[in-house]
Amino acid sequence: MGRFVARRLLQMIPVFIGTTALIFFMVHVLPGDPVAAMWGDKAPDPVQLAALKHQMRFDEPLIQQYLDYMGGLVTGDFGKTLGNQRPVLDVITEALPVTIRLALLAFAIEIVLGVGIGLVSGLRRGKLFDKGTLVMTLLLISIPVPVLGFVFQTVFGQNLGWVTPTVQDSNDISQLVLPAVVLGSLSLAYVARLTRTSIAENIKADYVRTAVAKGLPRRKVIGTHLLRNSLIPVVTFLGTDLGALMGGAIVTEGIFNVKGVGNALFMAINHKEGPTVSGFVAFLVLVYLAAGLIVDLLYAVLDPRIRYA
């Protein structure tokens, strides 16, 4: 296990250097000018543009900018917001707990509901419940997140009045349930479908037949033998899914006014603060890489075949 962890950590280094370099490349080298883009359609005032570029050190040689950028990432400097010159890291650390809570809640919803629904429909393949699941998940996958968010907000918030349409207190878990459902809905559909296919495939496996033949109770066959083996592809999916959750958080937090990182990023996009957006994205990508690493390590704990491969 120790060797696996060490190898996995070493593999992270080139990926870390590569992804951050890629973000730098996208901001600084690609045609287009993120500073000039802050003026929108209007032609930027050349004096202001030069001053702003100088302030954000866009006028230095590229290699110097890259070194500064990497130095900043290592020391936790992701730039400053334009409006009140707050360090991006401050904004993030303030908002991060809310986003983590929201993401974990969404994650829990998609695992519990997704695996549960997938298990039942996989066991009853071809029955009414299974067909219903296929149709419902197809619908969930096709409705884009902004639309789904507004449908839920209107139905549950305004028409039924179960919750307030927007979140009043982002620290109150109960108010985060609706945004979390919206955030997790797409992945929930994928998890349900994946579990269903996996269960339906494994139920014919020899080890399941053996377990039934030796007289194990049904609950034990399904719980210990079938479900555990069927969850392996689901865990793989959940690892890559964190990126989707972080992207989705921008939309969900924007709609429901959850004061998290996604909302701050949403505001930065709305205010056309290009450089701030890049800082946020760099941070989120680092979180994504770290989360992926943790999931991989957990995965190795769950499945010995990965560890010794």
Next chain:
Amino acid sequence: MPDLTEKKDAGQIPSPREGAAAAAVAKPEKARSLGSDAWHDLRRRPIFVISALLILLLVVIAIAPGLFTSVDPRAGDLRAHYLGKPDYTNFFQADWFGYDIQGRSIYARVIYGARASVVVGICVTVGVTIVGGLTGMIAGYFGGWVDTIISRLTDVFFGIPLLLGSLVILNAFTSRTVWSVVFALVALGWTQMTRVMRGSVITIKQADFVTAAKALGAGTGRIMFRHILPNAIAPVIVVATIALGGYIALEATLSWLGIGLQDPTISWGIDISSAQKSIRTAPFALFFPAGMLSLTVLAFIMLGDAVRDALDPKLR
């Protein structure tokens, strides 16, 4: 030279129903390629027929929106039509779906908005398939250090979620068109296809017919494109078809965030975002673009599902 690829296909992947029939008849010229086998299977599936018809309609709308409405989608009359209610009896007229907050016909905007979605979806899919297919083919076929470089590169691109990365790329464009969105999504999305293609090529290149082609003196290019490609492309097509719907939803999300398409371009995402301001008084302004968008994504995902079932016999 005998067409080895053709026979390989028919022998390797028979459909459960037709495989038996083909074996009983045992006429080699009747053996179907994977493509025509899949096509025979698809034609009988209602889901495929419905989604294909829907997509055909969408493509026609995208190519010639003028056929469906004669109203200018950008012409707004605030005094006469500010948030005008829909008249559902007035089929195909300007007020069929009502008017938006700027007094523009929602019906006309829904029709004209199809083009951006369809163009982005198809171009991004074609783009990622070409770039990812080529890189995956090269990595899988040559192996060794070429494979190492390409695989590490895909790892790097994989570390950046598509939506987050697109934010950074699109940020730099002052005026964004359909092509800037296509560029951003292709630049970040190709790695998925590379991985699928690479895996597929690695399996296929060990097949006997590849060795046979080599022994007969076929060149690298010929082996790659005439022998391996037709046999390795199926999983790529499956992933690409399913991803298409996702790209359309992503374009709408980016436009909704205000960082995708911009105003002269008509996009459902932009319309959804502007309709949200009047959601209480005029829910119909949100309903129609959102409904069309969902229907479009649904059609492409259903098509992808049907194609996967037809091309991947293991899942049957």
